[in-house]
Amino acid sequence: MQTKALYTGSFDPLTNGHLNIIERAAKLYDELTIGIIVNPSKKAMFSLEERKNMIEETLRHLDNIRVDCFSGLLANYVNDNGFNVVVRGLRAAMDFEYEIQMAQMNARLFDKRVETVFLMTDPGYSFISSSMIKEVYSLGGSIEGLVPETIQRNMDRCKR
Ligand code: COA
Secondary structure (H helix, E strand, O other): OOOEEEEEEOOOOOOHHHHHHHHHHHHHOOEEEEEEEOOOOOOOOOOHHHHHHHHHHHOOOOOOEEEEEEOOOHHHHHHHOOOOEEEEEEOOHHHHHHHHHHHHHHHHHOOOOOEEEEEEOOHHHOOOOHHHHHHHHHOOOOOOOOOOHHHHHHHHHHHO
């Protein structure tokens, strides 16, 4: 059976923590789709199209990756597109409660073939989030080593 996996998030911006999960998941599954979603409750730095372009550029070294944007219910997108795995990253205990609730609700909504699979975030990145990166950066702090080079370049361009 071909394994079609999905890794979702707002990726505003993609961080090295996300990248670490993506590189590991890409080894586990035949095809991995990065599904970018608009989260209306978050103030965005980059448009969906900008995020898609930056992610495609960052992931050029991986040959089983697709990048897509979607909106609405995650389960509809998963069921309609034939995914059999949804990958989630767990950074710390604080992620667990939210993730288990979401996984259990999604288990009711997903087609029977679909499983949510958790990968533990590399400890070197377990303290970062996209909002924290944006806040530190906007206040002049260094985010070196926390985001891929393409993202850093685009953040610098945005600031000018
Ligand atoms: N490295 C760095 N940061 C990470 C990370 C990692 N490995 N894993 C998670 N994060 C951070 C992200 O940067 C993000 O930070 P932010 O809040 O500062 O932006 C935060 O953790 C949350 O990430 P994530 O859960 O991946 O993204 P999200 O909250 O933007 O979207 C969805 C999560 C897409 C799964 C969820 O919103 C969804 O399913 N939406 C569709 C609607 C739906 O179906 N709802 C019902 C769900 S049961």
